[in-house]
Amino acid sequence: MYKLNFIFSKKGAMKYIGHLDLMRLFMRAMRRAGLPLKMSEGFSPHPRLSFKRALKLGLESEHEEAAIVLRLPVKEEEFKAKLQGQLPLGIEIKNVERNFS
Numbered sequence: 001m002y003k004l005n006f007i008f009s010k011k012g013a014m015k016y017i018g019h020l021d022l023m024r025l026f027m028r029a030m031r032r033a034g035l036p037l038k039m040s041e042g043f044s045p046h047p048r049l050s051f052k053r054a055l056k057l058g059l060e061s062e063h064e065e066a067a068i069v070l071r072l073p074v075k076e077e078e079f080k081a082k083l084q085g086q087l088p089l090g091i092e093i094k095n096v097e098r099n100f101s
Contacts (some may be wrong), residue, residue, distance in 0.1 A: 001038060002070045003099040004079055011060045014090030019054040029086035030068065035079065038069040067099065 039045040048069035076096040
């Protein structure tokens, strides 16, 4: 299990996307990017993605925090490049760090 923490910004038209839609957006972008996602167990598996806090609808942010669990190691720069290539205008990955806990 490899956990990556990442920081992203949400600006422009993307400020009108709700929290659950933002989570779906990231899940789909990560699948399209071909990242080795660690899926949850059970009847309806989903990627192990978590956001530190939910941003209110209509607000822009420069510093939103999230974490994803991967099955295989991926370099931070590679993760950032692959994911950013699949995200819409208004969502920008700022920083990626490996979480060793």
